[in-house]
Amino acid sequence: MAQRLHRERRQPEHRRKLGYLEKKKDYKKRALDRNTKARRIKELKNKALARNPSEFNFHMINSKMVDGVHQEVVKPMDGAVREKTVKKEELLERYNQRLIEKRKKREAELSLKLPEE
Secondary structure, eight states: OOOOOOOOOOOOGGGGGGOOOOOHHHHHHHHHHHHHHHHHHHHHHHHHHHSOTTOOOGGGTSEEEETTEEEEOOOOOOHHHHHHHHHHHHHHHHHHHHHHHHHHHHHHHHHHSOOOO
16 A cells, blocks of 8 residues: 655745745755754864964964954065065076076087987
């Protein structure tokens, strides 16, 4: 004997003004979403509790909250430090140029060499 198919009722016309009547599939979807979010929050809380409170991170010093958003604190460079970094960059640029020239020279020499037989 086949079991009877139980179907859900429609929203009665006189109760339409109260809004959408939630069906079982809607409830299941909403409950699943709520439970997954609650589980995730619980995991994050446990993770925060297990964290070492004396842990230090430089980002704690080098950032600040602006309108609820973390932003990096940019420290202005003084003249001596800026000059040093510019000199280093120029030195590296010259070094790279020298390497490139040596590589081109070596490739030119290799291309001119004839294979020995």
